[in-house]
Amino acid sequence: MSRLIQRYTTGERNTHWVVAIAFVLAALSGLALFHPAFFFLTHLFGGGPWTRILHPFIGVLMSLFFIAMAMRFWRLNHITPADRQWMGRIKDVLCNRDENLPELGKYNAGQKILFWTMVVTMPLLLLTGIAIWQPWFAPYVPVWLMRVAVVIHALSAWILILGIIVHVYAAIWVKGTVRAMTRGTVTEAWARHHHRAWYRETTGK
Amino acid sequence: MALQSLDITARSATTTPSPSVRGTLQVAKLIDISKCIGCKACQTACMEWNDLRDEVGHNHGVYDNPRDLTDQSWTVMRFSEVEVEQGRLEWLIRKDGCMHCAEPGCLKACPSPGAIVQYANGIVDFHEENCIGCGYCITGCPFNIPRISKKDHKAYKCTLCSDRVAVGMEPACVKTCPTGAIVFGSKEDMIHHAEGRIEDLKERGYGNAALYDPPGVGGTHVMYVLQHGDQPELYAGLPKDPHISPLVGLWKGVTKPLMSLGIGLAVFAGFFHYVTAGPKEVDAHDEEKSS
Known part of the structure; x- marks a missing residue:
């Protein structure tokens, strides 16, 4: 195995996982109140009234930690010409023909789109x-506004x-990715393959 | 509070049919506003029968007391002073409360299975033991009726005395009304009774007298005889064409199954993509170059 390089600090990883855990709990409790097919999920939270009580507090926790995370990653998520090129070759991305893809910085266009999706939906x-x-x-809110x-x-x-389904799947699909958020490191080969511009910047190679 | 003995035609947050093989007579309460003297005996009878005691409020300089519906006041008289004809003051007194819609918006919006039921006789009832206190029924109601209790955070409203009706009695407000302004019976009979009243009112100069049984909510099981049937808004803002908000229709209609399907499809798409295209792995070239 090639050498390891740092991708996320301890603080970044912990913030990410607080948002992630809060998201899972908010999504499960929210779905429970969205469609009767998911109402059984209220049992995970101690019944219907408890689901109604807990869901908003979980949501606020998720939002606050997301704001901290978004501020930290904001600068890295601006869309570049290479990102447009990458999106144009999304077929190659999906079919694992990575040799046709442009050099990327720390994030690819898919990750950036998820970032901006969260920046819009969270608030x-x-x-x-x-x-x-x-x-x-x-x-205190008028009924029409509700x-x-x-x-x-x-x-x-x-x-x-x-x-988030796409985000989780991508982490499973692209091998060697999960450890970036669990251990904080990725292999140099992984960085060179998926984010070459970032790899060059970080290692100077 | 709901009664198990009545047959159920609709149940909140339930996607399969409710037990509804038995047909029951459709009931209705008819409130003839032209006969109402505003004595509030109906409010008192409602509190008596249902064991409710609202707080003694404040005098706001109007006859309405309490000022609004609450978890303890399931019906209130709303007094409107209007001049439909110049110089001819009229005092319109409307007994406000749940209209028991044939297509109830509260039931459509409710996310908790069985917290709101519609009986075969047309009564829409809240089962407070299943209520989770989310307030969605408020968004669904076109008449602004349900109230969330500050004490137990559950929703309350008029039951049309479903417990009394189940054993063949009329609602408490009907029983007590001293002028016969409130009558109760089969919906058919009540419509027929209203027709006679409207004819009478028309003879007495109320050319626009009409029955209020709004089709936008499929008709209601609480109906009004209005002297000014062409202007229901005169009666403390009774909506002219009430219907479930299109936003609630969208939220609780097509989006519920479609969005759920979308989430399911996304998960399966990922799974089958993995099986088809396989994982994205670092190639030997990168391993070599970076070592």
Whole structure:
């Protein structure tokens, strides 16, 4: 195995996992209240009323830690011409024909799109969630606004859940990736293969 | 509180049919506003029968008391002073409360299985023991009726005395009304009774007298005889064409199954992509170059 290089600091990893765990809990409790087919998930949270009580607090925790994470990674997620080229060759990406792909920095366009999807959906979820938060805030919100809020909340949550499914799958699909977020390191070969510009920058090779 | 003995036609957050093989007579309460004297005996009877005691509130300089529906006040009289004709003051008094819609928005919006049920006789009832206190019923209701209790965080509203109706009695408000402004019976009979009243009102100069049984919610099991049937808004903002908000329709209609399907498909797409294309791995060239 080739040498290891640092991809994420301890702080970055812990922040990521707080957001990730809160997301899983918020998604499960939110789905439970979204469709009757998922209502059984309320049992994981101690029943219907407890699911209703806990869900917003989990959401706030997720949002706050996400803000910290987003500020740290903001600069690295600007879309570049290489990203556009990468998106144009998405077929090669999916079919593992990586030799046709351009050199990339720390993140590829797929990761960046997920980042911006989260930057948009997280605040929407937080704001609309507060508007329908019983019994604290919802009693002071007009009914028409609550109706708008529930629809935006459901739609944003759906987009975020789909984004995270892709994110988790990509981590499983691209071998050697998970350790970046668990151990903080990746192999030099992994970095050279998937993020060559970042590899050059980091190692000077 | 709901009663098990009545047959159920619809149940919140339930995708399979409810036990509904037996047909029951559709019931309705008819409130003739032209006969109402605003005595509030119906409010008192409601509190008596249902063992509710609202807090003694404050005088706001109007006759409405309490000011609004609460978890303890399932019906309130709303007093409106209007001049439909110049110089002719009219005092319109509407007994507000759940309309028991044939297509209930509260039931459509509710995420908790069996927290809201619709009986075969048309009564829409809340099962508070299944209520999770999310307040979605408030977004679904076109009449602004459900109230979340500050005490137990559950939703409450008029039951149309489902417990009394189940044993062949009329609702408490009907029983007590001293002028006969509130009557109860089969929906068919109530419509027929209203027709007679409307004819009478028309003869007395109320050319626009009409029955309020709004089709936008499939009709209601609480109906009004309005002197000014062309302007229901005069009666403390009774909506002219109530219907479930299209936003709630969207949220609880197509999006529920479609979004759930989308999530399922995304997971399967990932799985089959892995099986088809295989994992993305670092090649030997990179291993060599970086070592």
